[in-house]
Amino acid sequence: AQKVTQAQTEISVVEKEDVTLDCVYETRDTTYYLFWYKQPPSGELVFLIRRNSFDEQNEISGRYSWNFQKSTSSFNFTITASQVVDSAVYFCALSGLNTDKLIFGTGTRLQVFP
Amino acid sequence: GAGVSQSPRYKVTKRGQDVALRCDPISGHVSLYWYRQALGQGPEFLTYFNYEAQQDKSGLPNDRFSAERPEGSISTLTIQRTEQRDSAMYRCASSLNTGGRDYTFGSGTRLTVV
Numbered sequence A: 001a002q003k004v005t006q007a008q009t010e011i012s013v014v015e016k017e018d019v020t021l022d023c024v025y026e027t028r029d030t031t032y033y034l035f036w037y038k039q040p041p042s043g044e045l046v047f048l049i050r051r052n053s054f055d056e057q058n059e060i061s062g063r064y065s066w067n068f069q070k071s072t073s074s075f076n077f078t079i080t081a082s083q084v085v086d087s088a089v090y091f092c093a094l095s096g097l098n099t100d101k102l103i104f105g106t107g108t109r110l111q112v113f114p
Numbered sequence B: 001g002a003g004v005s006q007s008p009r010y011k012v013t014k015r016g017q018d019v020a021l022r023c024d025p026i027s028g029h030v031s032l033y034w035y036r037q038a039l040g041q042g043p044e045f046l047t048y049f050n051y052e053a054q055q056d057k058s059g060l061p062n063d064r065f066s067a068e069r070p071e072g073s074i075s076t077l078t079i080q081r082t083e084q085r086d087s088a089m090y091r092c093a094s095s096l097n098t099g100g101r102d103y104t105f106g107s108g109t110r111l112t113v114v
Helices: none
Strands: A003-005 A010-014 A019-021 A024-026 A032-039 A046-052 A059-061 A064-069 A074-079 A088-096 A108-113 B005-007 B010-013 B019-024 B031-037 B044-050 B053-056 B065-068 B075-079 B088-095 B109-113
Touching (some): A019 A108, A032 A074, B005 B088, B019 B088, B019 B109, B031 B075
Parallel strands (some): A010 A108, B010 B109
Antiparallel strands (some): A032 A046, A059 A064
């Protein structure tokens, strides 16, 4: 069975703080894909990143960075110098090799206060 | 079209009525997916199509739910004899290639059953 766990339901920070959103996944597939999506208050789902299981290099995109560790089945997301516009619900998701469907976590609500 | 278009944006229906939700994917996108997102939860997979063929309908909750994509483009998700527990955001996504996992999500249809 495949599962994504986002243990942090809600996180509040003050602007300019760094924040890490945790994601732990379970899968029996040896090839799989991991995703992060952002859902701002407007409600749309915004794609942030996709990684496949063979690429364990960490990735940085501006203030965003992702730490993929197969040994702990984790794919954590860090926002550096957070801004009010980062306030949203963030979802981690998993897709196995033999199916195109995405399995989402329950999401982490991030509130960034000025 | 430029993005994934879903209609209607909002639908309020009385318990027991049938509803049809429409998804118009990005032109040329082969794969089309339906998800349901309850308040405070992550999106939950319902079903998906490659071209006009329904590949996986394991996420449909019961036989009141059905989906079709007869010409490999527009898809309709139908819920018969709606119940209050069907109230949720219904999201459609499309992907250029099968297995590509480059999902683009629509804005969703908010269904409220009263």
